[in-house]
Amino acid sequence: MKATQQLRSDCPINYMVELLGDKWSLLIVRDILLAGKNFYGDFLASEEKIATNILSSRLVSLEEKGIITKKKDPENGTKFIYSLTPKGVALTPIFVEMMLWSAKYHAVPPERAAVVYRAKTDKSRLILEIQQSLSGSAKQVF
Amino acid sequence: MKATQQLRSDCPINYMVELLGDKWSLLIVRDILLAGKNFYGDFLASEEKIATNILSSRLVSLEEKGIITKKKDPENGTKFIYSLTPKGVALTPIFVEMMLWSAKYHAVPPERAAVVYRAKTDKSRLILEIQQSLSGSAKQVF
Numbered sequence: 001m002k003a004t005q006q007l008r009s010d011c012p013i014n015y016m017v018e019l020l021g022d023k024w025s026l027l028i029v030r031d032i033l034l035a036g037k038n039f040y041g042d043f044l045a046s047e048e049k050i051a052t053n054i055l056s057s058r059l060v061s062l063e064e065k066g067i068i069t070k071k072k073d074p075e076n077g078t079k080f081i082y083s084l085t086p087k088g089v090a091l092t093p094i095f096v097e098m099m100l101w102s103a104k105y106h107a108v109p110p111e112r113a114a115v116v117y118r119a120k121t122d123k124s125r126l127i128l129e130i131q132q133s134l135s136g137s138a139k140q141v142f
Numbered sequence: 143m144k145a146t147q148q149l150r151s152d153c154p155i156n157y158m159v160e161l162l163g164d165k166w167s168l169l170i171v172r173d174i175l176l177a178g179k180n181f182y183g184d185f186l187a188s189e190e191k192i193a194t195n196i197l198s199s200r201l202v203s204l205e206e207k208g209i210i211t212k213k214k215d216p217e218n219g220t221k222f223i224y225s226l227t228p229k230g231v232a233l234t235p236i237f238v239e240m241m242l243w244s245a246k247y248h249a250v251p252p253e254r255a256a257v258v259y260r261a262k263t264d265k266s267r268l269i270l271e272i273q274q275s276l277s278g279s280a281k282q283v284f
Contacts, residue, residue, distance in 0.1 A: 009189035010251040012244035012258065013172045013237060023163035030155045047151035066247075090243055095155060097236040102154035105208075105229055109152040116154065 019065045020091075024050055024058050029067065029088065033095055033134065034115070038081045039073075067091075089134045092127050161207045162233075166192055166200045171209065171230060175237055175276065176257070180223045181215075209233075231276045234269050 031037040062068040067088040073079040103116045118126045173179040204210040209230040215221040245258045260268045
């Protein structure tokens with residue numbers, strides 16, 4: 001959160017909502033957190049088809065809010081690697097609960113069945129593994 | 143979700159995000175789920191100051207998506223009581239995790255300290271109590 005930005009209230013739910021309460025920010029965080037994506041082109045290629053102008057503005061906003069960080073790709077100086085900060089990695093339990101809720105009310109596609117099953121049967125360890133993998137090298141959970 | 147509406151993908155995170163991934167929908171659900179609010183005027187009075195046209199459209203959308211339900215107030219035929227459906231009540235773990243995440247990165251106001259403390263120390267029971275209170279008579283957790 002930029003110091004110049006005023007929150008509408010001090011409610012803890014509102015804090016999360018003001019930082020991340022839009023659909024595209026949530027999907028970008030999902031891409032990094034669960035799908036092991038780290039590049040602009042990877043986010044653009046996601047099934048939900050984010051528009052380039054929205055993607056660019058959301059990446060700037062997520063960086064300003066301390067959720068993601070970017071650094072130059074050492075293998076290609078013209079590309080940036082986007083990663084979650086510790087504050088971003090700490091969102092993992094929220095995303096796992098979102099997955100569990102959706103799985104109750106909407107058919108889980110076959111390629112996501114394994115991770116949903118793990119979330120149902122072994123939630124704490126799954127959360128820990130995701131967080132460890134994000135703190136080290138990126139790993140694809142989805 | 144209306145049958146006529148197409149989801150952008152089958153990803154379980156996307157499902158939740160398409161149903162609830164906007165700031166005002168999340169705050170209305172918070173009002174019912176944690177603050178024991180059930181009336182239009184109560185939502186309007188919340189600190190974040192939702193505009194009347196946005197509130198009206200979000201209530202319709204949340205009802206269409208099966209998250210909330212409305213019925214006439216038996217004590218006042220001109221008013222509606224808005225409640226969470228079982229699908230809405232099932233969002234509780236997501237909101238409790240949102241609260242815990244925010245509490246890590248933003249000062250908790252004194253009036254929310256007790257519920258945040260319970261979320262930290264006794265999460266499963268807090269979730270159960272919220273869900274039970276929502277299934278019966280409304281109870282204020284915040």
